[in-house]
Amino acid sequence: MTASSSAPVVFTRAGVLRGMKECIPLLIGVTPFGLVCGITAQGAGLSFLETFLMSASVYAGSAQLVVLANWAHPAPVVAATLATFAVNLRMALMGPVLSPWLDRLRGWRLWGSLFVMADQNWAQALGDMTAGGRDAGVLLGSGLIMWVWWIVTGGIGHAMGTVLSLPPGHPLFFAALAVFVSMLANMWRGWGDVLPWVIAGGVAVVTARLLPGTAWYIVAGALAGSMTGGLRDHFRR
Amino acid sequence: MRLDPWTLAAIIGMALATYACRGGGYWLFRQIKPTPLLRAVMAHIPGTLFVSFVVPALVAGGTQPVVGAAATLVTMVATRSLSLAILAGTAAAWGVWGLG
Numbered sequence: 001m002t003a004s005s006s007a008p009v010v011f012t013r014a015g016v017l018r019g020m021k022e023c024i025p026l027l028i029g030v031t032p033f034g035l036v037c038g039i040t041a042q043g044a045g046l047s048f049l050e051t052f053l054m055s056a057s058v059y060a061g062s063a064q065l066v067v068l069a070n071w072a073h074p075a076p077v078v079a080a081t082l083a084t085f086a087v088n089l090r091m092a093l094m095g096p097v098l099s100p101w102l103d104r105l106r107g108w109r110l111w112g113s114l115f116v117m118a119d120q121n122w123a124q125a126l127g128d129m130t131a132g133g134r135d136a137g138v139l140l141g142s143g144l145i146m147w148v149w150w151i152v153t154g155g156i157g158h159a160m161g162t163v164l165s166l167p168p169g170h171p172l173f174f175a176a177l178a179v180f181v182s183m184l185a186n187m188w189r190g191w192g193d194v195l196p197w198v199i200a201g202g203v204a205v206v207t208a209r210l211l212p213g214t215a216w217y218i219v220a221g222a223l224a225g226s227m228t229g230g231l232r233d234h235f236r237r
Numbered sequence: 238m239r240l241d242p243w244t245l246a247a248i249i250g251m252a253l254a255t256y257a258c259r260g261g262g263y264w265l266f267r268q269i270k271p272t273p274l275l276r277a278v279m280a281h282i283p284g285t286l287f288v289s290f291v292v293p294a295l296v297a298g299g300t301q302p303v304v305g306a307a308a309t310l311v312t313m314v315a316t317r318s319l320s321l322a323i324l325a326g327t328a329a330a331w332g333v334w335g336l337g
Contacts, residue, residue, distance in 0.1 A: 067251060085257065092263075174330040
């Protein structure tokens with residue numbers, strides 16, 4: 001797209017289709033994540049229908065994995081909701097970045113585009129917008145394909161888990177942890193991250209000891225670490 | 238097809254919490270501008286959150302996850318490929334499991 005940045009923002013069928021086509025390479029990266037999520041859901045004791053409903057309505061891999069790692073019976077409703085909120089808080093900052101597009105949309109085009117906004121297609125849409133793209137349909141198109149693929153890979157993962165019937169502690173469940181370890185390598189922004197990360201890890205370990213069998217350690221560690229880092233960055237300037 | 242009411246309640250709670258972030262965040266920040274301090278704190282959330290998830294699991298899990306995490310990290314830094322890193326880490330954890 002070479003339209004000038006003063007051109008009006010549009011939302012066309014062609015844009016939606018282009019978003020769908022351009023996000024296909026991203027599906028390769030989503031596939032192992034979706035499979036791991038499905039296998040983990042099966043390992044936690046969720047039925048195929050429950051796994052489908054979670055993938056379709058939540059559609060946030062990191063949150064699903066964090067919650068499933070601390071799953072219990074009956075399901076921990078409040079802890080699962082709060083942990084999901086904490087993990088997905090970053091998304092609250094993703095929408096505003098695309099406001100040059102989103103501010104021009106109304107109704108289902110706006111709220112539907114936000115529903116299917118995930119890390120990968122958000123980054124892709126941002127690249128398109130920064131390059132002068134004016135068709136906001138790209139975000140919805142790429143998001144729809146990713147959403148469908150997320151549900152499909154989650155279902156395949158669940159079926160794989162059923163066939164393999166893995167015992168608890170099987171190394172295949174380590175894949176969920178590996179997802180986060182590899183994402184951390186991408187999130188590393190430099191030595192300024194050392195202090196907040198050490199505080200987060202320390203507080204999380206202590207909280208996990210104090211409140212075993214719950215997911216509070218994730219919220220406590222993230223809050224302590226991000227407040228430490230945020231306050232330091234704010235007052236050092 | 239089993240659908241446990243508590244599980245359904247947790248899924249609904251998770252879905253609402255997620256949309257509160259996806260849609261609600263955009264709506265909120267269209268009404269008010271976040272302060273620089275809030276922005277600085279929120280910028281640290283993704284990294285510290287995943288550290289908080291990973292570190293207690295490594296402390297509690299022993300050799301298997303630690304070796305797996307090291308293999309994941311090395312592969313990720315070397316190849317920058319999420320899929321390869323997950324595969325290598327899981328394979329390493331599996332290897333330790335096989336030995337023990």
